[in-house]
Amino acid sequence: MDETVDRQWVGDLVRATIEEDLAGGVDVTTTATVDPDQVSVAELVARADGVVAGLEIAELVLRQVAAPDELEIEHAVRDGAAVRAGDLLLSARGKTRQLLTAERTTLNLLCHLSGVATLTRRWVEAVEGTGAVVRDTRKTMPLLRSLEKYAVRCGGGKNHRMALSDAALIKDNHVVAAGGVAEAFRLVRKAFPDISIEVEVDSIEDALIAVESGAELILLDNMDVPLLREAVEKVAGRARLEASGGLTLEQARAVAETGVDFLAVGALTHSAPVLDIGLDLREV
Structure with a gap:
């Protein structure tokens, strides 16, 4: 340990x-x-x-x-x-x-x-050479998160946030509650000016709104490979991008080759x- x-x-x-x-x-x-x-x-x-x-x-x-x-x-x-x-x-x-x-x-x-x-090592090997990093999520067994995230590191993966207080992740329900991507980002930044903020989006339009709002990390949720590639092209390096949702080991390399920075893989801990x-x- x-x-x-x-x-x-x-x-x-x-x-x-x-x-x-x-x-x-x-x-x-x-x-x-x-x-x-x-x-x-x-x-x-x-x-x-x-x-x-x-x-x-x-x-x-x-x-x-x-x-x-x-x-x-x-x-x-x-x-x-x-x-x-x-x-x-x-x-x-x-x-x-x-x-x-x-x-x-x-x-x-x-x-x-x-x-x-x-399982983590298999994902890491699948994307080797692409520059993309395999990360875990908070989809861990209750009370075992610290150990499971340690195991991810043993397999060569990286950790996402450990707890809700480590960083902000504005998800779809937060966007609904706040009244939009830009407003949700503004509220989090106002309340926690020094916290790292990631914004989850499911469309290119919302990804660009997040970038324009100041987001430095954007989670692209349930996007297929062509849409991920389009998001990478249109964001054009203004923010780091993380693919998440529905990812499989078989498609991992194709996803990584779109140019995203991270693959967020809940299966590393919830389905290993x-x-x-x-x-x-x-x-x-």
């Missing part, structure tokens, strides 16, 4: 997920079948090709369940690494009961975050399939 992720918050999240799994009790199956003194090595192994994200989170889960002096962890790779099926990611030596109790929570977080990183990772236990 980097400095943008609040480690105290992550620690609280890890504790909550473990408590959810134990529900105030014990792991009855593990307690019944495993001797309390048994020691094993748990290996986190990729079952499919992809990009890893969340290994430090996995370590935090393991350390939360295990006694501090009864656990040894070795990282075979780091977050952001491209891995192949069969690759060892991390190994942990400790009491077997603790390793098994932590297994599902560890994999839930690691597989999900690695899935986000893997997990990366299959398993925990293999071996005795020592």
Whole structure:
């Protein structure tokens, strides 16, 4: 994890997920079948090709369940690494009961975050060389935004705003409420003179109104490739442009080649399939 992720918050999240799994009790199956003194090595192994994200989170889960002096962890790779099926990611030596109790929570977080990183890498590779940047959105799982956006960065993507207070994004409903693109922009600029403002439009006409109002970043919503190309030509560098809405991986390069600066892809976080990772236990 980097400095943008609040480690105290992550620690609280890890504790909550473990408590959810134990529900105030014990792991009855593990307690019944495993001797309390048994020691094993748990290996986190990729079952499919992809990009890893969340290994430090996995370590935090393991350390939360295990006694501090009864656990040894070795990282075979780091977050952001491209891995192949069969690759060892991390190994942990400790009491077997603790390793098994932590297994599902560890994999839930690691597989999900690695899935986000893997999908992001595919989008980044699809637009490589065009100059366009792949960005995420706020379409994240509740309370997991910080980690999911971290996973996007592990995959080579960039982050859009983290929270509603970071920057203004004037969307269609704001335009309706304010009475037009220009008026919505004027009101936001008056209320927050120093904030970055992005304006969402669904027509070339509104894009030009946004530019004339002073917008430096315009989100082109649900425009096909010819319309995106026209928008790029008519805005003519006076503002940065972001394509969004209905984008697919198959059309990503064609969209990027229109000359837009960004592709905003909600699917990076709301539709990423997990990366299959398993925990293999071996005795020592």
